[in-house]
Amino acid sequence: MGFKSRAKKRKATTTGNDGSTEETKAEFVGEVPCxxxxxxxxxxxxxxxxxxxYDRAVEVWGSSGVSQKVRKISLxxxxxxxxKKENKGQPKEWE
Ligand SMILES: [Zn+2]
Known part of the structure; x- marks a missing residue:
């Protein structure tokens, strides 16, 4: 035994001379566009x-609302x- 689990706690101390609060904006950059x-x-x-x-998306957005005609589109x-909202009340076919 003798194993001590130490919870590391980091104090949020601001070091730096500029009093500005720096927010690191981690903007998500994906690979698959909607x-x-x-x-x-x-x-x-x-x-x-x-x-x-594709067909399921067309039911909601119409064929002109879907930017590419592939069997499976990305949402x-x-x-x-x-x-999902538009398809409320319909039997679930997936999930
Ligand atoms: Zn979208």
């Missing part, structure tokens, strides 16, 4: 994005939510 036109979000898995069958999280 396929909904005019959206501009990332649809990476990391960002909560999902893949969806960002907000768009997926929109889709």
């Amino acid at each position: 396929d909904i036109k005019g959206c501009g979000n990332w649809a990476d898995k990391k960002a909560g994005g999902r893949k969806m069958a 960002c999280k907000p768009c997926y939510r929109t889709w």
Whole structure:
């Protein structure tokens, strides 16, 4: 035994002479853009994005609202939510 688990606590002390609070903005840069036109979000898995069958997306946004015609398009999280809302009451076919 004799193993001590030490919880490391870091005090948030500001060192530096400029009194400005520096915020590190870690802007997420993804690889998979959302396929909904005019959206501009990332649809990476990391960002909560999902893949969806083209036809299902068209049911909500229309064929002109989906930027590319591929069998599975990429949806960002907000768009997926929109889709889910629109499809309330329909039987779940996935998840
Ligand atoms: Zn989107």
